[in-house]
Amino acid sequence: MPxxxxxxxxxxxxxxxxxxxxxxxxxxxxxxxxxxxxTAIAVEFVEPAxxxxxxxxVDARSTTTFYLDVKIxxxxxxxxxxxxxxARVFEDMQSAIGPLTPASYIVIDDVRADAWGFExxxxxxxxxxxxxx
Numbered sequence: 001m002p003x004x005x006x007x008x009x010x011x012x013x014x015x016x017x018x019x020x021x022x023x024x025x026x027x028x029x030x031x032x033x034x035x036x037x038x039t040a041i042a043v044e045f046v047e048p049a050x051x052x053x054x055x056x057x058v059d060a061r062s063t064t065t066f067y068l069d070v071k072i073x074x075x076x077x078x079x080x081x082x083x084x085x086x087a088r089v090f091e092d093m094q095s096a097i098g099p100l101t102p103a104s105y106i107v108i109d110d111v112r113a114d115a116w117g118f119e120x121x122x123x124x125x126x127x128x129x130x131x132x133x
Contacts, residue, residue, distance in 0.1 A: 001038040001118055002028055008043065010097050011056045017043040022122050023092050025095035028070070031085045035085045038118060053103045063101040065087040066093050073123045082108050 005026055007079055010016070016068045021041045021133045028034045048059035066090060077085075113124035 001073070001123070002034045002040075004028065004039070004041045006041070006043050007046050008097055009048045009065045010043040016096065017045075020093070020096055023096065024068070024089065027088050027105060028051070028079050028083055031088060032072065032081055034072070049056070058101070061101065063099045064097050064103045064126050065101045066097065066107045067104070068093075070106070070108045071111050071116070073113050073116075075113075077110075078107075079126045088090045 006020060006024065008016070008020065016074060020043055024041055025039055026035055029036050048064065049057050051058045051065060053061070071087075085108070089106055090100070090104065093104065113127060114122050117123050117125065125131055
């Protein structure tokens with residue numbers, strides 16, 4: 001169960017949002033091993049004139065940018081998996097939205113299992129319940 005929130009500094013496009021969500025879902029399943037049926041992804045668009053890198057708006061540059069925040073359960077992925085995921089996502093985002101500024105960030109938040117969940121149950125509860133059966 002991860003939750004992904006991606007912000008793109010490009011003009012809104014339903015087609016692009018769908019393509020980005022599909023790409024992220026694929027990498028999240030294949031690289032991080034997360035179940036697609038409980039992966040939630042929000043795609044947001046930010047006007048390039050309202051996104052600043054180094055004090056300058058993105059629309060004044062020849063590059064674009066994005067920010068991806070991924071929440072996963074702590075301890076469920078290795079450093080190598082996260083490194084691979086970040087590299088692949090960066091590469092595919094560049095293909096999707098064009099040349100990227102180096103200040104395009106991907107943050108993977110390892111959230112404690114007792115601090116989040118879905119369907120009203122924490123991830124820790126799910127883990128303990130499996131151990132009892």
